[in-house]
Amino acid sequence: MELAAFGECLTNSSCLIFQTVGGLKIGMLLFLVASGLTLIFGVLGVINFAHGSFYMLGAYFAYTTLAVTDSFTLAVIAGALGAGVVGILFERGFISRVYQSNVLVQLLVCYAFILILDDLVILIWGEEFLSSLGAPEVFRVPPLFVAGAVVPPFHLFLIGASIAVALGLWLIMARTRFGKIVRAAAQNPQMVSALGINTTLIYAGVFALGSLLAGLGGALAASERSISSGMGFSIVIESFIVTVIGGMGSIAGAFVAAILIGLARSFGAIGFPLFTDGLMFMVMCLVLILRPQGLFGRAES
C-alpha cells in the first residue's frame, strides 16, 4: 500500500484529473460491453457467457475493415454491425433453443460457442496476435495538458463516444416504442405475445443489440489494444462484475458500476498498485453485502 502517494494524489488537481480521465476511459469501454450483457439478461433472462466473444469479433471485423478501407469510422461500424449479425445467428440458431432450459445448459451452450469462435478466428485470421488499429489520424497529436495533467485527445473521444452510446441506449429504451415493448417483454412476455407482438423478433433484436454493443466495445478498444483469439475472456469477467455491481438487467446500473470500476483501477494503481484487481472484487463484495440486488437492481419480491 502506498497511502501517502494516494493521499497526495487526492489533494492534487493534476493527479485528480489525470487519474479520473484514465479511469473514465477504462470504465466507459467496459460499459459498452457490460451494457449489452445486462440488456440481454434483463430482457431474456440469459446469462450470456459468450458475450466476450462478440467483443472479440468486433475487434477482428474492425481490423479487417480498416485494412480494406483504411477508414476508422467504417471499421468501428463494421465491428459493431458484424458482431450484431453473428449475435442474431447465435440467438436464432442456438441460444433460443435453451431459453427454457436449466442455467447450466445455457452456460454449456455459451462455453461451446466461445471455444468454437476462438478457433474460428484462428482459422480465419491466424494464431498470431494482430496489432491494434491505432488511433485515427486526427487524434495522432500530442496530448493535451489540463491543469498539469496529461490527457490524450483520443481518450476524450472514447469517453465521449461511449457516453453518447449510453444516452442513445437510454433514449431507445425509455422513449421509443421498441423500448417500451422490450421493457414490457422483460416484465411479462406472455402478455406482450397475447397483444400480437412478435416476441421472437423482439428477443432476436435485443440479442443483436447486446452483441452489437459488445462488438462496438471491441472495435473501439482495438484502437489501442492488440487483438487475439481468446481476448474476450478477461473482458467478460469484468463485465460480469460490472453487471453484478450495477444490478442484473440495469443499464443505468452498468453505467455507474463501470465508472466505479474504472476509477477503482485508476486510483487503486496509485494507492494500492499490487491490489488493483482485488479492489474491483472488494467493491463487488461490498455492494453484494450492503445491497444484494446491486446498486440499481430491483429486489425480488
Place this chain on the structure above:
Amino acid sequence: MNRRQFVAGAAAVGTAITGFPAIANAQASGPIKLGIPTILSGRVAQLGISSTNAVQMVVDAFNANGGLDGRPVDLLIRDTKAKPDEAARVTRDFVNSDQVDVVFNCEASSASFAVQEVVREAGTLCLHNVSETSSLSADPAIRSPNSFRFARQGIHDAVGSARYAAGIAKEKGLKKWMSVSPDYAYGRDNTDLFFKLLNQFGGDDIEVVGNGWPKLFQPDYTEVITQILQRRPDAVYSALWGGDLVSFIDQANLYGMFGSIEFFTINLADYTTMSALRDLPEGLHSGTRYISSFPDIEANRSFDTAYVERFDDHPTNWSWECKVGIEFLLAAMTEAGTADGAQVADALRGMTRPSIIGVGPDNSVTMRGDDQTLINYAVGWGTTVAEEPFVTNIQAADWADIVEHETAWKQELGYI
C-alpha cells in the same frame, strides 16, 4: 490349473518373451520421437509457431541426410494453451503413451516448471528451449540431471541489461526508475534481478520509485501508464513481451510517454513484436532478442533469409533458442550413436558448437556441464529506429562479466 490351461499360459508367456525384443528392436530402429509441448493458441501462439518452425527446418535437413543411422526424427507437437496443468498432462502423455525419446520443451516459464517435474520423475531426457526463469536450471532443488536449458537465462540477460542501463543512466543522469513487467515468475524474476544489479552497477544514485505489475495478457494498461506518468521517473524498465508489450507501447504513445521518459525494454527487438507496432518509437532502449544483424555474421543472416522464404515471416528469439537446442540434440545423438537419453545427456554436457547466435570462439555457444545451461550466446542492447535494422548502436555484453556476476548471485542464494 489343468494341462490345457498350462500349455496356453506357457505359449502366451513364450510369445511375450520372444516378442519383447522384437518390440525393443522396432523402437531402436523406428523413428526417434520428440514430444514438443508448446503454446499454439491465444495471444502468445507466436511462441509455439516460431519455435516449432525453427525445429522443423533443422529436423527436415537432418532427416533428408538420412537421420540417425537411417532413423528419422518425428516431431509430436501439442498445444498446451499456456496452462501449466495442461502442459503437465501433455508431457505425461508424451512419456507414457507416446513413449517419446526426448521431451523438447517449448513452454513458457510457469508451465516449464510443471514439465520439469514430470520429466524428473520419468527420467526422460528434456531440453528447455523457451523458459528464461533463472531458477529452472540454477536452483539445485529445481534442477534435474536429465534436463538441459537452451533458452536464455534471466540472470545472464539481467547482467547485460543492468550494465547497459547503468552506463546510460550515468551518461544521462537517470536516477529515478520505475518498472512495468508481467505479474508472473518470469516478469518478477527478470525485473528483480535487473534492479538488484542496476543498483550494484549504477551506485547509490539509482532509486526505484515504483513498480507496475500488470497481469499477463492484460488488455488495458492505462492505470499503469498513469501511475508511471504521475510519479515522473527518469526511466522505466519493462519485461513485458509480445502482444502485451505492443499494447503497452501503443497505449503509452497516446500519452506521449516516450518523449519524456527513457524506456528500457528487454523484449522489444524481435521482428514480430516490432512489426506489430503501428508506430515504433525511435530511441527506445531494447535488448536484442533476435535480429539478423546481431551477431552480424553470415550464418545468422542466412538463417533469417531461409526462415522468411519458408514461412513468410521473420524468426523470433524463441526460434534461435529452439534452433540451437535441436542442433545440439541431433549432434549429441550423432556423437553418441544412439537416442538413448542417458548417453545423449553425457554427450550434451560441455558440448561446444558454432551457432548463428554464438559469441564464443568461432561464433560458438557452449552447453555448460555443471548446471546444464547454455552460455556464450549473444546478449546486447541498442536503441530503436523506425526502419531496418530497427536497432542500432548495439553494445554487446561481456560474458566474463556475466559469468562473474552469475556466480556471485548463485553464491548469495546458496545455489553453489
